[in-house]
Amino acid sequence: MTDLPDQIPEGFEPHFRKAPFSDPWEPVYSKRTDNSVTIGLRIAKPHTNARGFTHAGLIAALADNAMGYSCGQATGWTTSYVTVSMAVDYIGSGQIGQWLSVEGEVIKTGSTLCFAQCLAKADGKVIARANATFRVVPKPTEWPTKS
Numbered sequence: 001m002t003d004l005p006d007q008i009p010e011g012f013e014p015h016f017r018k019a020p021f022s023d024p025w026e027p028v029y030s031k032r033t034d035n036s037v038t039i040g041l042r043i044a045k046p047h048t049n050a051r052g053f054t055h056a057g058l059i060a061a062l063a064d065n066a067m068g069y070s071c072g073q074a075t076g077w078t079t080s081y082v083t084v085s086m087a088v089d090y091i092g093s094g095q096i097g098q099w100l101s102v103e104g105e106v107i108k109t110g111s112t113l114c115f116a117q118c119l120a121k122a123d124g125k126v127i128a129r130a131n132a133t134f135r136v137v138p139k140p141t142e143w144p145t146k147s
Helices: 020-025 056-074
Strands: 029-032 037-042 080-090 099-109 113-122 125-137
Touching: 020 056, 037 056, 056 080, 056 099, 056 113, 056 125
Parallel strands: none
Antiparallel strands: 029 037, 037 099, 080 125, 099 113, 113 125
């Protein structure tokens, strides 16, 4: 079922983490549970490729974020995570107007690595799956600022 274009599914709030890389995708939303983060947005023209489908790069970037943030959520945000490897399988496409959700899930956390997976869905239909390994790194005292 397709949501109305201006509706945001229940539980989603404006995304808690902003970055210059994702500014052009706004508005971006997220939903948190105890052990996961789901990122969502309403697919619009700037999110698409030349054929009008959701761009694979957008899906990969959101998958990386959802999985990394899920590692952070599952461990209480006591450390940071850097992507070591990631694989994405594209098995469908998203269209303008659909709700894109990327649902992170932690598989295993450890002192040096965190393993996660996710499903990307357009209006609830799976369009991609991904898995990644993240390196656990000490949290910086403060995030870099723009120069």
